[in-house]
Amino acid sequence: MKLQITLILLSISLFLNNVYAENIEIDKCNQAATQRKDALICQGRALAAKDDLNGALTVFKEAAAQSANPFDKTIATLLIGNTYKMLKQYELAITSYQQSILNAKAAKNVAFERIGYNAIGSVYAEKKQLASALEAYMQASKLAANDNERGESYENIALTHHNMNQHDLALEYQIKAYLMHSSVGTLDQYAHSSIELGRYYALTKNYVSAEKTLNKIIKFAKEQGGAYYEAQASYVLAKVKVAAGDIPTAKNLIAHAKLIAKNTNDYALDEEINQETQDLF
Known part of the structure; x- marks a missing residue:
C-alpha cells in the first residue's frame, strides 16, 4: 500500500x-x-x-x-x-x-x-x-506528516505572505522552511529555501543576515555544481549590495549571474535575471 x-x-x-x-x-x-x-x-x-x-x-x-x-x-x-x-x-x-x-x-x-x-x-x-x-x-x-512536508507547507505560506506584502510573516515562515529543508530536504530544496530566506531578510532590511545567507548558498552551489542556484543567489545578493550602497559589487554579481546563464545556455535564467534587476540601478 x-x-x-x-x-x-x-x-x-x-x-x-x-x-x-x-x-x-x-x-x-x-x-x-x-x-x-x-x-x-x-x-x-x-x-x-x-x-x-x-x-x-x-x-x-x-x-x-x-x-x-x-x-x-x-x-x-x-x-x-x-x-x-x-x-x-x-x-x-x-x-x-x-x-x-x-x-x-x-x-x-x-x-x-x-x-x-x-x-x-x-x-x-x-x-x-x-x-x-x-x-x-x-x-x-x-x-503534514514529516519535516519535508512541513518545509513545503511553510514555503507556500511564506510566499503567500510575501505576495501580500507581509514580509515579517514571510520571513518567519521561511525560516521554518529553511530549518526543515536544511535537515531533511533535497539539495534543490535546501538551495531554494536558502535563496528565499536571503530575499526575505533583505525585504525586512536585515541586510547582514541576508548577505550571510546568500554568500553561504553561493559557496554551497559552487561546491555542488549548482550553477542555476549560484546565479540566482548572486542576483539576489546584488539587490542587497545596492541597498547597502555598494553599486560596483552589485554590478559584478549581476554580470557573474548572466555569465552563468550564458555558459549553461539557460535562456529562461537569463530572462529571469533581466526581469529581476532591470530597475536596480
Whole structure:
C-alpha cells in the first residue's frame, strides 16, 4: 500500500506540473491496466499530454464514475480538479478539489487531504485571492506528516505572505522552511529555501543576515555544481549590495549571474535575471 501511495503521489505531482516523462499512447492504456478505471486514468493522462484537456476531463469523469472505493475516487476527482485548473475554470477546479478532500477523508488518507488543500491554495494563489490561498495552505500544513512536508507547507505560506506584502510573516515562515529543508530536504530544496530566506531578510532590511545567507548558498552551489542556484543567489545578493550602497559589487554579481546563464545556455535564467534587476540601478 505504501508503494502504491508513493507511485500515485509521484503521478499526481507530475500531473500538477504538467510534466510527462513518457509518451503515453492511448491505445496501449487498455493493455497496461488491469481495471477499467486505471485504463481511463491512463487515457486521460495521455490526452492531457497531447493538450486535449477537454477530452482528458471527459475520461477522468468516467474514471470517477467507475471508481468503487473512496481512495480511487480521491485520485479521479483530484485529476478532474487539475484539468479544470489547466483549463482556467477555477471555480470548478476548487469544487473538484473539495470533493477530493471529502473522498480522502472517507478513505482515511491524510496525505491526499493535504494534497487537496495545497491544490486549492494554488488555485486561489493563481487567482490572486491570497487570503483564501493562505487559509488553504494553513490547513495543508496541519496535515503534514514529516519535516519535508512541513518545509513545503511553510514555503507556500511564506510566499503567500510575501505576495501580500507581509514580509515579517514571510520571513518567519521561511525560516521554518529553511530549518526543515536544511535537515531533511533535497539539495534543490535546501538551495531554494536558502535563496528565499536571503530575499526575505533583505525585504525586512536585515541586510547582514541576508548577505550571510546568500554568500553561504553561493559557496554551497559552487561546491555542488549548482550553477542555476549560484546565479540566482548572486542576483539576489546584488539587490542587497545596492541597498547597502555598494553599486560596483552589485554590478559584478549581476554580470557573474548572466555569465552563468550564458555558459549553461539557460535562456529562461537569463530572462529571469533581466526581469529581476532591470530597475536596480
